[in-house]
Amino acid sequence: xxxxxxxxIAVVTGAANGIGEGCAAMFREQGAHVIxxxxxxxxxxxxxxxxxxxxxxxxxxxxxxxxxxxxxxxAAFAVFAWLEEMSxxxxxxxxxxxxxxxxxxxxxxxxxLRASGSASIVNFASANARHxxxxxxxxxHCAGKGGVQAMTRQLAMEGAPHGIxxxxxxxxxxxxxxxxxxxxxxxxxxxxxxAKNMLKRLGEPEDIAWCATWLASHEARYVTGADIPIDAGAxxx
Numbered sequence: 001x002x003x004x005x006x007x008x009i010a011v012v013t014g015a016a017n018g019i020g021e022g023c024a025a026m027f028r029e030q031g032a033h034v035i036x037x038x039x040x041x042x043x044x045x046x047x048x049x050x051x052x053x054x055x056x057x058x059x060x061x062x063x064x065x066x067x068x069x070x071x072x073x074x075a076a077f078a079v080f081a082w083l084e085e086m087s088x089x090x091x092x093x094x095x096x097x098x099x100x101x102x103x104x105x106x107x108x109x110x111x112x113l114r115a116s117g118s119a120s121i122v123n124f125a126s127a128n129a130r131h132x133x134x135x136x137x138x139x140x141h142c143a144g145k146g147g148v149q150a151m152t153r154q155l156a157m158e159g160a161p162h163g164i165x166x167x168x169x170x171x172x173x174x175x176x177x178x179x180x181x182x183x184x185x186x187x188x189x190x191x192x193x194x195a196k197n198m199l200k201r202l203g204e205p206e207d208i209a210w211c212a213t214w215l216a217s218h219e220a221r222y223v224t225g226a227d228i229p230i231d232a233g234a235x236x237x
Contacts, residue, residue: 004217006031009065009116011058013048013075013105016041018176019124020074022205023212027070030213035061037105038075048075048101058108068112070216072122073102078144082137091140098144099151106155114162120216121159121166125149127231129170135192145170149227156225165224167215172231174203198233 010027014020015036024036036042037057046057062068077097079090102123113119126145128138148168155166173179173193183190194200211230214220229235 002029003031004213004219005070008032008069008216009035009067010070010072010216011035011037011061011068011105011109012072013037013101015043015074018074018178019171019174019205019208020072022209023072023074023122026206026209026213027072027216030217032070032216033065048105049096051104054104055108058105058112062109062112062115065112067115068109068119069116070120070122071106071109071113072212072216073105074124075101075105076124076144077101078138078141080137080141081139083139085137086139094140095144095147098141099147102148102151113159113164117163118218118221119159119162119164120220121152121155121164122212122215123148123152123155123166123168125152125168125170125227127170127172127229127235130229130235133193133196135189152227153225160224165215165220167220167223167225168227169208169211169215170227170229170231170235171208172197172203172229172234174205174208176205193234196234197231198236201232203230203232 010032012024015024016038024034027034037044048054078094125148128142129145129149152166152168
């Protein structure tokens, strides 16, 4: 069904690659006016861990368009290390890159999401927020994504009186430029992921973008506070 997001003003962070890039492309195909945000290579360049820069960016977007209908918080970064090898600095860096980056963008966008009257926030938890993956040194990543999931439920409650819905998508392993490095570094890792998946394939950004499109559209007008696993059934058994 074309034009599912026709006329919607959508801000997608992390839009230069991976899941964010996939969401931005599909949103445009579905008729949204998309403002892509990343460190470089998108419509708007911004360090979303910089509070002042993030506030200024969303103030400018809001002033230009008068509202924000959809906020997709796909920007993230993490340090993957075992507990014994992870420094406190890397722990804090990961929580900044997984959790603070969502908080700062959402807080900055909030007045313009309220102005929409029918806004949708799409955040990203992870299969790692539900279970551990054997062999994956993802301690801080798990903590950050679990925090995003909990924060989004609270946002759903706070946003409801203003017509703001907030949901998370919990991707399983998605093939991107970043995860390709994990596959290259450890040839056994793909087999380990597939062994856990009910569907014996790896995910692509498009698989996540379809769900994000639905959540961003009026089709999901009765959906808030939800966490939707898109993970080939990995967390279902």
